[in-house]
Structures are given as C-alpha cells and as structure tokens.
Amino acid sequence: MNSTVSQFNYGMITPVVAFLMACAGAALGLRCTTRSVRMGAQGRRGPWLTLGAICIGSGIWTMHFIAMIGFTIDGASIRYDMALTFLSLGVAVAVVLLGVFIVGYRGTSPLTLGVAGVVTGAGVAAMHYIGMYGMKFAGHMSFDPVTVGLSVLIAVTAATAALWAAVSLHTLASAAAASVIMGVAVTGMHYTGMAAMSVHVDAGSRVQGQSSMDLLFSLIPMVGGPIVVLVLAAVIVMFDPDMLVGNDPVQNIQGQGQEPEAASVADTRPTASWPSL
Structure with a gap:
C-alpha cells in the first residue's frame, strides 16, 4: 500500500543544518x-585541488x-545499508575531484566546463x-522520471556553476x-529528488540494517575524517592572508614593477567572467 512520507520529522532543523x-x-x-589556481607551478596544484x-x-x-x-515513512522502520552509504560518500568526493581537476588544469572554456559540469553533476545525482x-x-x-530528470538537471547546473566559481572567483565576498x-542548489537537488519518490509499504515485514540514528552513531568515526579535513581547510583559510582577503599575487608582482612571464600569468589568472556559450 502507498504510505505517507515526511521530509521534516525534526522540523526545520535538518534542512537548515x-x-x-x-x-x-x-x-x-x-x-x-x-x-591552487594561483600557484605558479602547475605541479603544486594537485594537493590544493584535491x-x-x-x-x-x-x-x-x-x-x-x-x-x-x-525522513520518515508512516508505518515502516527505515534501515540503511552501510556499504552503499559509504559508497555514496566515495562517489561524491570522486566526481567532484574529477571535475575540479578538469577545470583546474584545462580552464573554463565552454566545452571543458560543460563536460566537467555534466560529469560532476551526474555523479552528484x-x-x-x-x-x-x-x-x-x-x-x-x-x-x-520527470522529477528525477529535473533533479539531475539541477545537479548538473549546480556543478557547472561550482566548477566555474572554483577557478574564476578570487575574492572572499564573491566566494561567499x-x-x-x-x-x-544542492539542497534543492536533494529535496527535488526526494519529491520524485513514492513509497509502497508491505505491512508486517521486517528488514535488516541500521536505523538512521544507529547509523549516525556508527558513522561518527568515519564522519570525523571529513570534519577534520573541513576544520583544517578552515584553519588554512584563516591563516593565509592572500586567500582570506583575495589578494592576487600576480597583481602584487606587477605593482612592484616586475613583469611575470606571460605563460605564468595565463596559467594562474583565469578569467572571472562567465564564459560565453
């Protein structure tokens, strides 16, 4: 039988967080x-892009x-497959990594940006x-299928915009x-994808797995890794004046009367305007 679902069992706490x-x-x-884009030597971009x-x-x-x-389903207990949950995390990081490396090394030409955006957006979906x-x-x-297609379109659009912003926006205000x-965009993609789902419950059946809260507690050691990475990245931003205020090292060199090599300028300063289609 069809069952009623709720996306907001804890009110607005979960969507806001x-x-x-x-x-x-x-x-x-x-x-x-x-x-990474500001690094003069491309060989040093990899760790920052990663x-x-x-x-x-x-x-x-x-x-x-x-x-x-x-998320809750009336009349049913929800469990989660740990392997697939871990796999989804790996997919999220891998597809973003692929897209970031494409635009980080190839630039934001319409073709490059389009390919990277489609690959990354489809991966996020x-x-x-x-x-x-x-x-x-x-x-x-x-x-x-129509709503699923809409969620994929949102994901591709968000990914394309994110990849362009990643290598084109240099100031703190624009990045914020x-x-x-x-x-x-990505939160909207999630709830659009959830709106595409209909649930049919078989009364009286039991399933194997972990509840959402059990899974949350079991994931704490694994989630600790991404949290540590985010904290370390935040520390890097806080203690790197150029990143914080958006200073451009190339402009600083020119302001001192030095002329950087043309190839270096081209490599380190991608355009900040939206690429024409």
Whole structure:
C-alpha cells in the first residue's frame, strides 16, 4: 500500500543544518581551489585541488545524510545499508575531484566546463540515488522520471556553476555568495529528488540494517575524517592572508614593477567572467 512520507520529522532543523553544511563545504572548497589556481607551478596544484574537492564532496554528502535523518515513512522502520552509504560518500568526493581537476588544469572554456559540469553533476545525482537505494524498509520505492530528470538537471547546473566559481572567483565576498548559491542548489537537488519518490509499504515485514540514528552513531568515526579535513581547510583559510582577503599575487608582482612571464600569468589568472556559450 502507498504510505505517507515526511521530509521534516525534526522540523526545520535538518534542512537548515544540511544547507549550512553544504555551504560550509562549498566555501572551503572554493577557497582551496582558488589557492591552487594561483600557484605558479602547475605541479603544486594537485594537493590544493584535491583538498578543495574533498571539502565540496564531503559537504554535499553530509548535507544529504543530515537531510535523510529527518525522513520518515508512516508505518515502516527505515534501515540503511552501510556499504552503499559509504559508497555514496566515495562517489561524491570522486566526481567532484574529477571535475575540479578538469577545470583546474584545462580552464573554463565552454566545452571543458560543460563536460566537467555534466560529469560532476551526474555523479552528484548518482550519489543521491545510491544513498536512496541504500535505504531499506518493508516495501519498495518508485520514482517519477520527470522529477528525477529535473533533479539531475539541477545537479548538473549546480556543478557547472561550482566548477566555474572554483577557478574564476578570487575574492572572499564573491566566494561567499557563490557558496550560498551552491548550498541552495544542492539542497534543492536533494529535496527535488526526494519529491520524485513514492513509497509502497508491505505491512508486517521486517528488514535488516541500521536505523538512521544507529547509523549516525556508527558513522561518527568515519564522519570525523571529513570534519577534520573541513576544520583544517578552515584553519588554512584563516591563516593565509592572500586567500582570506583575495589578494592576487600576480597583481602584487606587477605593482612592484616586475613583469611575470606571460605563460605564468595565463596559467594562474583565469578569467572571472562567465564564459560565453
């Protein structure tokens, strides 16, 4: 039989906290990728791009899981498959890492940005639906394909904007604004994907797995890793004056009467305008 679901079992606490986590991951990721773009030697970009991708991917995954804590199904107990839950985290970080590396080394031409955005957005959507598939209860789920398509479109759009912002926005104010927009987009993608789902419950059946709160406590050691990364990234931003205030090392060199090599300037200063289609 069809069952009623609720996305807000704890009121607005879970969506607000989920949104804030998405914004925090995006903000730290943007500042790390900004630092990578400013590195003169491309060989030193990798660690910064990786840290930025981990921040963004961890923020997206944490947003998804916190939002799912508020999800309930009338007449059914929800359990979670640990392996699929871990897999969804790995997918989130991996696809963001791939997209960030593409634009970090190839730039933001329309073709490059489009390919990276589609790959990353589709991966973020896959993370969401892998996490949903890992949700076990006495019954089954069905999805409206039109709404699913809309959620994927939102994910691709958000990913494309995020990747462009990651290598194009250098000031603290612009990065903060982009982080809020990204937080709205990925949280909206999550709840759009949830709206696509219909639940059919088989009364009296039992399923194996862990409840959302049991899973939360069991995930604390693993979640501690991404949290430590986010904290370390925040410390880096706080103690790196150039990253905090948005100073451009290339402009500083020119202001002192020195002429950097043309290739170095081209490598370290991608355009801050939206690429024309």
